[in-house]
Amino acid sequence: MKSLKPTLHTSLSPALLHLYSVSNSIVVIIDVLRATSTIATVLFNGAKCIIPVDSVAECIRLGKQIEGITAGERDGQVAEGLSYGNSPFEYPAEFIKGKTLVLTTTNGTKLLHMALDKGAKKIITGSFPNLSAVCTYLVEQKKNVILGCAAWKDRVNIEDTLFAGAVISRIKDHFDINCDASQMAATMYTDAKEDLYEFLKNKNASHYHRLTNFGLEKDIRYCLSEDAANVLCMYEGGKLVRSVP
């Protein structure tokens, strides 16, 4: 008998996204360190919206045009010509409330535009700070889901895979999961969940390394905190907005 549950797949890298039925699915963009964690934080702290763009030039152009705050990084550091970076701590409520952020990042915004190009039914962003909001939404929608890891320049990474695993471990009973990548993600999350930070450190995760070299341990710890900024971040009309489910 064919299962009546919707399907769930995990794409471990943008270079694998084409293998899945994007146009028939809700796509969750996952860029744990740090784009999607920062997106959740910015919207949690009351920003009007975030406009994700895929180049620094476009970020600068649009920032001027709409008088938004330009933000983003390349290779883990503030990109030249932009005002702010990709750290959630740059965006407290007293600064960001009511404002519009124009954001570009190495991997996360690129994947979002790929999903758009492939006709995703609906796009949300996911991170540990808004884990519960993501899970609640996916269960309620009863639609096929693709957990899309932004990875690092197409190379699979541990932290995005762990977030996929965290989602799967919570919502798996509501989905038909015939996907080895999803099983691998959930298995690794089970190993790691006691202390995600120590897991990344012990496994010598490459982006953990990159960020600690920039002195960003505090960012990493925050980006691994479940429900620290628990809002649903939805892509609608070219913008990421805080969605009221």
Next chain:
Amino acid sequence: MKSLKPTLHTSLSPALLHLYSVSNSIVVIIDVLRATSTIATVLFNGAKCIIPVDSVAECIRLGKQIEGITAGERDGQVAEGLSYGNSPFEYPAEFIKGKTLVLTTTNGTKLLHMALDKGAKKIITGSFPNLSAVCTYLVEQKKNVILGCAAWKDRVNIEDTLFAGAVISRIKDHFDINCDASQMAATMYTDAKEDLYEFLKNKNASHYHRLTNFGLEKDIRYCLSEDAANVLCMYEGGKLVRSVP
């Protein structure tokens, strides 16, 4: 100080192979269920050589031309027009000794030809039946290594990743490993190594499913047996041959 050890990377899917420096590395082709397990068995049982080809038509053409044994599968079953399939049990010594096999498979031979096209320095095949031979060779060579998982139609799979993890867990001290995919593979192997068969079953691995539906549990158990056909299988001059280290 820069490490003096060679590097090791794991490519979890043929669609990710281009991310790594193939032309500068030994590439290990991994297609655990069942191509590379069968290759090790065929060479262990005394075949003269195996000629991997990437299409059924080419397999038939070449088989006639050189009076070789045509073998291969598409989607896990014997391909139409070929004499034999992809099961290691089809090739006992009394049948295969001294003969030439012309082989085509869904994923493994495709990846081998990709690695060739990208100018791999040296190509060997890896499977649990020849795990020790692979590890000994890689440590001796002191060259950069890419563990190339054949996956399933570019989708990451559990069994090939587990084999990469098994190799890494044995030889990691000899390499500089800055690769999250390798860490993920080694972590999963640690979880699974007590009973690889049960792990595949419990994780509902998609190819485990596909093969058990064909009644091939015995094949799976054999393909997960470490050192059951412990020979080094090397690609040389268009053929896979048993190499004497």
